Amino acid sequence: MKKTILASTILAALATPAMANNANGDTDIEQIKIIGSKTDARNVAGSSAVIDEEQMRIEVPSDINQLMKTIPGVYVREEDGEGLRPNIGIRAATAGRVSKVTLLEDGVMMAPAPYSNPAAYYFPTTFRMSSVEVLKGAPLLRYGPQTTGGVLNLVTTPVPEDFGGQVLTEFGENSSRDIHAHVGGTEGQWGFLLETVQRSSDGFKEIDRSSRDAGFDIEDYVAKLQWTGERQSLLAKVQYSEEISNETYLGLTDEDFAQNENRRYGLSEIDQMDNSHKGYSLNYAFEATDNLTFSILGYYNDYARNWFKLDGGNAYVSAANSGDAEALAILRGTQDEAGLNYKNNNRAYESKGIEANAQFIFGTHNLEVGVRDHSDEMDRFQPVEIYDQVNGSLVYQGEVMPTGGNNRLEGADAISLWLTDQWQATEDFNVHFALRYEDVESYRYQF
CATH class of the missing domain: 2.170.130.10 (TonB-dependent receptor, plug domain)
Incomplete structure (x- = not known):
């Protein structure tokens, strides 16, 4: 829970009836x-x-x-x-x-x-x-x-019908800061939107013997460009985000949790998630007749992340909860420990595809038929860094290159087909039919 202060700055162009309708979702923009x-x-x-x-x-x-x-x-x-x-x-x-x-x-x-x-x-x-x-x-x-x-x-956030924008800021405990800003508009057949979210916090946990916070920093950017013609439209979208968060999987013993639930052991001081995401999509819609609509959607997503964190640290927690005084001392940093494994949970993902869909209204039937050609993969390469705990501090010793499950490539290629029918049999009775077929080929290479 956090106490917050909200501030909103709105450009003058927002004080128009069209934008008021946008805020309530009553808009013709797709x-x-x-x-x-x-x-x-x-x-x-x-x-x-x-x-x-x-x-x-x-x-x-x-x-x-x-x-x-x-x-x-x-x-x-x-x-x-x-x-x-x-x-x-x-x-x-x-x-x-x-x-x-x-x-x-x-x-x-x-x-x-x-x-x-x-x-x-x-x-x-x-x-x-x-x-x-x-x-x-x-x-x-x-x-x-x-x-x-x-x-x-x-x-x-949709592309607005009239030029305008908004900046919303939120501040709270633990140096929390959230900013959401966007600006856009439509002129004739063209519309655009530029948007960003900036988030940061120092977190609410305290790490033993460390000046490092347990918070995060997030940057997110989106750009949209839309063209609308007579019975057709095209929407392009580009997105980029990155995040650094000092997160860990290492928990606390029952005894230490009872004393301070927001404590973090010094063993987790260097644990950190670092990731970035890029997304691109292009959507085309064509209203051939009042009863027949076609759409084509193409997309590509790229995601890379490395969650660097202590591997197997909760074994010490379990041992300490069972009465192992030595494990408890290692967690609290009062006893040295050699050979601590910190794994780079490093993975890169790719996802892409194209989807075509047609919707046809025929009497009391609303038919939809579509196909999607999709492929994705994950590239996992996870070296392990070795540290010793000496006098409550972590001292780097070396690195072990990955093999087996920590060094592999996985992926899948899929063709999907679907057919649905919403049949209004009577005024009070609607029947929904759905048929889906998928052909998926997956693979895994381990090195």
Whole structure:
């Protein structure tokens, strides 16, 4: 929990009725949504929910965990207290790293490698979202590849209809600072949006014998360019972000946790996550007739991260909890220890694909047919650095090059086909059909 001060600066052009409509989501500018409004969510087969623009504007959320807790059937396991790496499950599917949920941003899969390594060590910055959609039940077959838990679609800030912008700042305890700024507009057939989120904090934990904080620094940038013609539109989006967070997996003994739950042992002083994400997408939509619409979506995501942290440190915690005085002394830094392993959990991910979709309204039927050609891979190269603890300080000794599971390349190539039909059989009875086919070839090379 933190006490905050909010400040909002709005450019003069925002004081127009058009932008007021934008704020309420009542806009003709296209956003890639899978549900739509809260009213639409009640008409979806199965179960769905929408956190709309109004709720986002009121709550000014920086932590996705807090938003997800407002939706029934969604399970959240907190990890770092800042929402940097959420664990979200739907319909009892395991919550670990959102691995059983299809994570989308504006309709584009956002897991670093959705087929070969779906665990989402990258999660989009919540501050720049305008709404959040959650889809459960049979309709999720339209999206895949996860077809048991659900779909989580994060809808980003839309391109505004009139020129304007906003700067929102938030300051809090532990030197916390959040800034969300965007500017954009539409002139004729062209529209643009420039957006950034800057977040930092010193964290709320204290590391033994160290001047290093337990906080984070995040920079996130987005640019959108949109062209709208008569019955067609083209939206290009570029995103870049980077994060450095002094996070660890090392916990505390029961005794030390009871005395100070925000303490961190000096063994975790050098633990740090360092990552960057680049995303590109191009979406083309063509309304051939009033009843027939085509869309083509191309995307490319590149994610690299290195979580440098103590390997196997919680074995000392378990031993100390079992009464091992020597393990407790090592944790507290009062006893020297040689041969501590600090692993560079270093991985690079690539995800790319193209998706084509057609929607056709025929009488009481709303048909949708589509295909997606996707490929992704993960390159894992994880050397281990050796340190000794001497007089409570960490002293570097050397490095061990990786082999086996720490030096491997994994990937997958997938072709997906889907066909759905929403049939309004009667005024009060709607039948939803869904068919999905996937052909996936995966591989793993270990060195």
